[in-house]
Amino acid sequence: MSQKNKKNAVIIGAGGHCRVIASMLISQKKYEFIKILDFSEPKEKKILNINVEKIDNNFEAYNKKSFDFYLAIGDNKKREVWWKKLNEINISCPSLISDKAIIERNSEIGEGNIICPNSYLGVLSKIGDNNIINTGSIIDHETIIENNCHIAPGSTIAGRVTIKNNCFIGAGSVIKDNLLISEHSILGAGSILLNSIDKKKCLYVGVPAKFKREI
Structure with missing residues (x-):
């Protein structure tokens, strides 16, 4: 892509996940320039040499054909709010796939x-x-992850698992393999889940993972 035809990228959120996204965007060299927008007055003026500014919510000022937006928000609920907000005004939020990720044939990835x-x-x-399919996660064959989920680093999800909306792994x-994780469920770090989570809004932790409480 020639320099004059390159688009621009905006990252929303300046926390730890922002650094991962910024590093991926820099390495792919797809954008003419990248900007980071934070939710409050930024403590850092630059992250990985990218300018950080406070969000002014004037997204209509962005040329929708020239900008792609990426949500650097680890919290599922907050990320979903921003996802809906940007979609309502037709802001482009493409998927970002690391060059170091392995994507097998016939897999499907949304926006x-x-x-x-x-x-x-x-x-x-x-x-x-x-x-968010975070660093080093394994999502095996025929597994379905719906929307607004965060699969944290180093998670292993065997084949034919279904993870419903708004789950945190x-x-x-x-x-x-072959388990169901119901909506708004949380599986604690380091847990091993051997049975489905059939009820919504539940926290499971431990080895093997057991019901801890409703959330």
Whole structure:
């Protein structure tokens, strides 16, 4: 792509996840320039040499054909709010896939996903919209992850698992094959899940993972 035809990128959020997204965008060299917008007056003026500014919410000022937006927001609920807000005004939120991720054939990836380095999406897996597949996560064959989920670093999800909307899968956790994770569920870091989470809004933790409380 010639320099004059390159688009521009805006990252919303200046926390830790912002650095991952910024690094991916820099390495791919797809954008003429990148800007970071934070929710409050930024403590840092630059992150990875990218300017950081406070959000002014005047998104109509952005030429929708020239800008792509990426949500650097780890919290599912907050990220979903911003996803809906940007979609309502037709802001482009494409998926960002690391060059170091492995995406098998016939997998499906929706919009607004962040597929981080060293993650793996198995054959016939399906990823909906606005998910984070974090560093080193394994999503095996025919697994379905719906929308607004965060799969934390180092998670292993075996084949034919279904993870419903707004779930958080903690770092280093393991999910056995053919299980269901119901909406708004949380699996604690390092847990091993051997049975489905059939009820919504539940926290499971431990080895093996057991019901802890409703959330």
